[in-house]
Amino acid sequence: xxxxxxxxxxxxxxxxxxxxxxxxxxxxxxxxxxxxxxxxxxxxxxxxxxxxxxxxxxxxxxxxxxxxxxxxxxxxxxxxxxxxxxxxxxxxxxxxxxxxxxxxxxxxxxxxxxxxxxxxxxxxxxxxxxxxxxxxxxxxxxxxxxxxxxxxxxxxxxxxxxxxxxxxxxxxxxxxxxxxxxxxxxxxxx
Numbered sequence: 001x002x003x004x005x006x007x008x009x010x011x012x013x014x015x016x017x018x019x020x021x022x023x024x025x026x027x028x029x030x031x032x033x034x035x036x037x038x039x040x041x042x043x044x045x046x047x048x049x050x051x052x053x054x055x056x057x058x059x060x061x062x063x064x065x066x067x068x069x070x071x072x073x074x075x076x077x078x079x080x081x082x083x084x085x086x087x088x089x090x091x092x093x094x095x096x097x098x099x100x101x102x103x104x105x106x107x108x109x110x111x112x113x114x115x116x117x118x119x120x121x122x123x124x125x126x127x128x129x130x131x132x133x134x135x136x137x138x139x140x141x142x143x144x145x146x147x148x149x150x151x152x153x154x155x156x157x158x159x160x161x162x163x164x165x166x167x168x169x170x171x172x173x174x175x176x177x178x179x180x181x182x183x184x185x186x187x188x189x190x
Contacts (some may be wrong), residue, residue: 012064014060014068014177015062017038017056017059017060017063017072018060018068018072018075018076020056021053021056021057021060021072021075021076022079022080024056024075025053025076025077025080026079026080026083026181027046027049027077028046028049028050028053029080029084031044031045031046031049032044032046032103032112038166039162040162041163042160042163043163043166043167043170047170047171048064048170049168050140050143050171050176051136051140051174051178053107053111053137055136055142055177055181056072057069057072057114057115057118058115058118058182059100059182059185060072060180061115061118061119061122062122062185062186062188063187066115066119067106069115070112070115075111076107077104077107077108077111080100080103080104084100085100087171101150102146102149102173105146105147105149106143106144106146106147107143107149109142109143110139110140110142110146110155113138113139114136114138114139114141114142117135117138117139118135119164121135122187129183130181132179132182132183133175133176133179136175136178136179137172137175140168140171144164144167148164
């Protein structure tokens with residue numbers, strides 16, 4: 001009987017991680033206009049944070065379950081759209097749906113792809129470090145693929161492909177320590 005009470009009274013802190021993920025997504029949206037130059041291309045500071053969103057989603061799935069991770073993706077996506085609408089209203093600007101839709105669709109689809117592959121790796125393999133790392137990279141490529149499909153006209157710019165590959169290279173490097181940390185996290189609530 002004590003076990004049932006302990007299970008029932010157990011503190012579920014999943015909402016903290018969902019809030020952290022949502023805050024990170026909003027921060028990425030806030031930083032997208034702040035750029036730095038590298039090799040003649042202007043890149044957003046938000047590129048450093050995008051891999052962390054996949055890590056947080058995987059952490060939620062690993063510590064809690066798949067449904068909580070799906071909830072985290074949905075809540076962070078909705079809060080991203082709400083934040084964009086509030087900011088555009090607050091600044092007296094028109095809300096441009098194409099601007100929001102590219103990032104929103106890219107974020108949600110890449111998160112779902114990441115989560116599905118990660119869940120498969122957790123349940124059907126011993127989750128080798130290389131496969132976890134490749135999952136992060138593949139998720140980033142999916143994000144930019146869907147983001148680019150929405151902003152197809154940007155591909156015509158000369159600097160687009162240069163910026164694309166520089167961004168992916170930086171994020172691939174960022175994913176190395178993230179994959180190592182991810183591999184060390186044990187599954188389930190301890």
